[in-house]
Amino acid sequence: MISSVAALALLAGGITGFVGMGGNRSVEAAQVTTTFKDVPASHWASSAIHSAVEQGYFKGYADGTFKPGSPVTKSEMASILARVTDQPELKGAEANNFTDVPEWAKNSVSAAIAKGFIHPSSYKGKLNAQAALDRGEMADWLTQGLSVVDADYGQALSDVTNTVIPAKEYFTGKLADSQKNAVAVALGTGLMSVASDKTFGVNRTTTRAEVAVLIARYASLAKTKPADLQGLNELRQVGLTGTNLNVIAPRYQKQGPEKFSESYDYNKITGDFSKVRNQELVTVTNYATAKIRNWIIVNPYVKESERSIYYPAFVDEKDKLLRGAYYSFTEYDLNINNTMSRLQAGSLFNSPTINPVTSPSSEAFKNYEISHINKLLSPKGIFVLKNPVYWGEGLLHFDKTLNPEVHLTLKNGTDFFVAPN
Numbered sequence: 001m002i003s004s005v006a007a008l009a010l011l012a013g014g015i016t017g018f019v020g021m022g023g024n025r026s027v028e029a030a031q032v033t034t035t036f037k038d039v040p041a042s043h044w045a046s047s048a049i050h051s052a053v054e055q056g057y058f059k060g061y062a063d064g065t066f067k068p069g070s071p072v073t074k075s076e077m078a079s080i081l082a083r084v085t086d087q088p089e090l091k092g093a094e095a096n097n098f099t100d101v102p103e104w105a106k107n108s109v110s111a112a113i114a115k116g117f118i119h120p121s122s123y124k125g126k127l128n129a130q131a132a133l134d135r136g137e138m139a140d141w142l143t144q145g146l147s148v149v150d151a152d153y154g155q156a157l158s159d160v161t162n163t164v165i166p167a168k169e170y171f172t173g174k175l176a177d178s179q180k181n182a183v184a185v186a187l188g189t190g191l192m193s194v195a196s197d198k199t200f201g202v203n204r205t206t207t208r209a210e211v212a213v214l215i216a217r218y219a220s221l222a223k224t225k226p227a228d229l230q231g232l233n234e235l236r237q238v239g240l241t242g243t244n245l246n247v248i249a250p251r252y253q254k255q256g257p258e259k260f261s262e263s264y265d266y267n268k269i270t271g272d273f274s275k276v277r278n279q280e281l282v283t284v285t286n287y288a289t290a291k292i293r294n295w296i297i298v299n300p301y302v303k304e305s306e307r308s309i310y311y312p313a314f315v316d317e318k319d320k321l322l323r324g325a326y327y328s329f330t331e332y333d334l335n336i337n338n339t340m341s342r343l344q345a346g347s348l349f350n351s352p353t354i355n356p357v358t359s360p361s362s363e364a365f366k367n368y369e370i371s372h373i374n375k376l377l378s379p380k381g382i383f384v385l386k387n388p389v390y391w392g393e394g395l396l397h398f399d400k401t402l403n404p405e406v407h408l409t410l411k412n413g414t415d416f417f418v419a420p421n
Helices: 005-012 015-022 046-055 074-082 103-114 135-149 151-162 177-188 208-221 230-241 342-346 363-367
Strands: 252-254 288-298 326-336 389-396 406-409 415-420
Touching: 046 208, 074 103, 074 135, 074 208, 135 151, 135 177, 135 208, 151 177, 151 230, 177 230
Parallel strands: none
Antiparallel strands: 252 415, 288 326, 326 389, 406 415
């Protein structure tokens, strides 16, 4: 994905063409600088910055600095993306109809369009080319580019439409629908991440240091099959079915016919959670009607690289379970008939896995501001809303002495019944 400086020079029409990356910045150094006064070896992006400079994506300044914290404009980013080699070009790409692109950047913007990073149809004739590029638009451009490299990335952008996104803005309802898909894929691929405040920060600007890192990550992802990315697989499965069970706990499968009598209609049994999602369920008690929006499973025992993408949003590092149980987090959508207490909510289902009586107590859950049952209860433990929506915590067991089956019956007669094989 990343070419040599010589190849870039040829593509750009000569080394002097690189000045266009920074607009009319005469202070840009004429030669590639390999050390910078403001990028010590301890800088978090030091390696990526020097690599990006050596590849010709950036240049240092005449005063020996790189200015890693300076924002990158849309024109500048388009110029950088135009130089990404091995990026296929779209057949029948849209025309560059932007009226506000500076002359020096017009060819680069056209190239970025041809390579699928920028979709002019998403704009109204103006790119706002001199404005700093924010993270939301960066996610759009880069994930659109990936979808050109591999059509399955494009399919992923569609699959995550209804997914749960592990970013604070999603849980607080502040992530616009138009931004969700790109943010989900950017997080699922590891291309981008949430900040220390647990937000993705769609409106935060993107710095030179961040772009250097993103270009390196993009190059790696372009050589990676989407199916090999566990986090992306989870987000896709949740988007399509409402659960990541098949990714995190594939041992849980549809219960076999041997569990049922010959007279039972086994055709009613399903292991497909998409048939359960947002459907009215049969409850043990009649305090409320119940639906499940999403069901997230987290394995707390594996090393960090194999953890669920949802681990940081739900589980603290210190949290560990006994006897091999996994965490089960369920988003409930209840409609209370008259009044209902917390304990009565816990009686709706007879399952340690699907248990609406409590929400997680972890600091992670609190920091992501995920809907907690405590915020919906009066001091006496009575729900103050008729239609509470919140996340509950349960346990997914594998030990056969601890009732590991998950059994939900829909009002339409369908039985969701899965168990560890």
